[in-house]
Amino acid sequence: MNTNTTEIQPQKKNDILTVIIASSAGTLIEWYDMFLAIIMASTLSVNFFQADGSHFLETLAVVASSFMIRPIGSLLFGSIGDRVGRKYSFLLSLIIMGASTFLIGCIPNFATIGWAAPILLLVFRLLQGLAISGEYAGAVIYVAEHAPKEKRGFYTGFIQATVPIGLLICLLVVYIVRSSMSAEDFVSYGWRIPFLLSSVLVILSYFARKKLHESPVFEELKSKGKTSKSPIKDAFKAKGNIALIFKAIFGGNAAQSTVMQTSLFVTLFFLQRTVLLPETTVLLITTIVTFCSAYFYQYFGAISDRLGRKPVLLGGLIASLILIPLSFYLFIQIGNPDGLNEIHEISTTATMQxxxxxxxxxxxxxxxxxxxxxxxxxxxxTKIRYTSMGFAQNTGNGLVGGATTFVTELIKSSFVVSAVMAPYIGLIYPVGIVVIAIIVNAFFVPETYKRDLTEDIE
Incomplete structure (x- = not known):
C-alpha cells in the first residue's frame, strides 16, 4: 500500500512548463481586463456621464477606484491562499475578473439609465480591483514555489511579462475594432466588443488552471500542519513582518507601479491630450513600444538570478528618475514643436523618434x-507569504502607484504654474515616489535572491 502511494505521488506534480503557461495565461487575461477601461477612459466618459462637457477626470477617478480597493482584496485572497491553497485563490480571482469585465460591456449608457451607468461602472471596477489583488500575487508565488532557487527570477519573469503582453493584446483588440468601423459607431456600440470578448479568454484559462495541482511548497507546509489559521493576524503580528511590508511597498513596489503607469498610460494621455496627436497614431506608438519592450520584463527577472534583485531594481529606478522628465520634454519637442492647439498629424520620422x-x-x-x-x-x-506579499504589492502597486494616472491629471488641472512648466507639473508625483524608492532600496532593503523558500517549514 505504501509503495503504491509513493508511485502515485509524482503524478500529482505539475510540469514547470504547464505551470508557467496556465499561470501566465490567466494573469495576462486579468491584466487585459484591468487595462481595458483605462485605455477606453475617453470613450467611457462619453457613454457613462451626461453630455454637458468633459468628464474625463471623473471617469479616471472611477477607473482608478479598482486600484484603491486592492489592499482590501489582497487580505481576502491572501487569507484564502495561505489557508486553503494558492490554486483556489487565483481560480476565484479569475472568475470574478472575467464576470466583471463582461458586465462592463453590458452597461447601458447615461442616456438610457442616467446616473446608474457610472455607479455600475464603479461597482464592476471595484470587483476588478478585488480580483487582480488575488491574481498577481497568487500566480507569482505559485510559479516560484515550483521553480528551482537559482531560476526563480527567470520563471517568475514570465508572470511579470504578462503586463505588457496583456496591454499589447488590449491595444491590438481596441485598434482592430476601432479601425473596422466609423468613430461614431465605435463610441455608440463598438467599444463594448473588447469587454465582451474577455469572457471567452477567461473560460479557456479557467479550465487550463483547474487541472493544476497545489504548489509543492504549500503542500509540504500543509502536511506538517504549519499553515497559518489566521494569516491576516499573523501577517501584522509576526515579528518584523510589518517592517518588511513597508520596505516592500516603498523600496520598489510603489515606484515600479508609478513608473509603469507613467511609461504606459500617462504617456498615452499626454500624447493624446497635451501633444495633441491623433488617437490612432498614439495607439500605434503605444502598441509598438509595448511589443518591443515585452521581452525585457522576463530578461531582467532572469538577470536578477545572477546579479541579485537589488542591483537590477536600483538600476531601473535610477534610469527611470532620469528618463521620466526627459521623455516628456522630448514628447512635446518632437510631437508638437510649434505649440499647435489642435489635433495634428506628424511625419513618419517624428513617429519613429x-x-x-x-x-x-x-x-x-x-x-x-x-x-x-x-x-x-x-x-x-511561507505560511503568511500570500497575505503579506499580496498586501504589500496591492498597497504599493494599487493604492500608491496605481493612482499615478489620476493624480498626474489632477495635479495638471489643479495647480497654476508657468506655461513652460504646465505640461510637466503632474510628473512631480511619479518622480517623488521614485526618489523615495531609491533611498529605501539602497539603505534599508535586504538582498533576497539566495533565500530558500522552504527554510521556515522545517
Missing part, C-alpha cells in the same frame, strides 16, 4: 518590474 523615446522609458520600467515578483515573495515567510 517618439517610439524610440517611449521605448527607453518602458525598458527602464521593465528593469524595475522584472525582478520585483521574486524579490517580493522572497521577503516573506
Amino acid at each position: 517618439l517610439i524610440g523615446v517611449s521605448f527607453m522609458l518602458s525598458v527602464a520600467g521593465a528593469a524595475t518590474y522584472g525582478p520585483l515578483g521574486a524579490f517580493m515573495l522572497e521577503l516573506f515567510p
Whole structure:
C-alpha cells in the first residue's frame, strides 16, 4: 500500500512548463481586463456621464477606484491562499475578473439609465480591483514555489511579462475594432466588443488552471500542519513582518507601479491630450513600444538570478528618475514643436523618434518590474507569504502607484504654474515616489535572491 502511494505521488506534480503557461495565461487575461477601461477612459466618459462637457477626470477617478480597493482584496485572497491553497485563490480571482469585465460591456449608457451607468461602472471596477489583488500575487508565488532557487527570477519573469503582453493584446483588440468601423459607431456600440470578448479568454484559462495541482511548497507546509489559521493576524503580528511590508511597498513596489503607469498610460494621455496627436497614431506608438519592450520584463527577472534583485531594481529606478522628465520634454519637442492647439498629424520620422523615446522609458520600467515578483515573495515567510506579499504589492502597486494616472491629471488641472512648466507639473508625483524608492532600496532593503523558500517549514 505504501509503495503504491509513493508511485502515485509524482503524478500529482505539475510540469514547470504547464505551470508557467496556465499561470501566465490567466494573469495576462486579468491584466487585459484591468487595462481595458483605462485605455477606453475617453470613450467611457462619453457613454457613462451626461453630455454637458468633459468628464474625463471623473471617469479616471472611477477607473482608478479598482486600484484603491486592492489592499482590501489582497487580505481576502491572501487569507484564502495561505489557508486553503494558492490554486483556489487565483481560480476565484479569475472568475470574478472575467464576470466583471463582461458586465462592463453590458452597461447601458447615461442616456438610457442616467446616473446608474457610472455607479455600475464603479461597482464592476471595484470587483476588478478585488480580483487582480488575488491574481498577481497568487500566480507569482505559485510559479516560484515550483521553480528551482537559482531560476526563480527567470520563471517568475514570465508572470511579470504578462503586463505588457496583456496591454499589447488590449491595444491590438481596441485598434482592430476601432479601425473596422466609423468613430461614431465605435463610441455608440463598438467599444463594448473588447469587454465582451474577455469572457471567452477567461473560460479557456479557467479550465487550463483547474487541472493544476497545489504548489509543492504549500503542500509540504500543509502536511506538517504549519499553515497559518489566521494569516491576516499573523501577517501584522509576526515579528518584523510589518517592517518588511513597508520596505516592500516603498523600496520598489510603489515606484515600479508609478513608473509603469507613467511609461504606459500617462504617456498615452499626454500624447493624446497635451501633444495633441491623433488617437490612432498614439495607439500605434503605444502598441509598438509595448511589443518591443515585452521581452525585457522576463530578461531582467532572469538577470536578477545572477546579479541579485537589488542591483537590477536600483538600476531601473535610477534610469527611470532620469528618463521620466526627459521623455516628456522630448514628447512635446518632437510631437508638437510649434505649440499647435489642435489635433495634428506628424511625419513618419517624428513617429519613429517618439517610439524610440517611449521605448527607453518602458525598458527602464521593465528593469524595475522584472525582478520585483521574486524579490517580493522572497521577503516573506511561507505560511503568511500570500497575505503579506499580496498586501504589500496591492498597497504599493494599487493604492500608491496605481493612482499615478489620476493624480498626474489632477495635479495638471489643479495647480497654476508657468506655461513652460504646465505640461510637466503632474510628473512631480511619479518622480517623488521614485526618489523615495531609491533611498529605501539602497539603505534599508535586504538582498533576497539566495533565500530558500522552504527554510521556515522545517
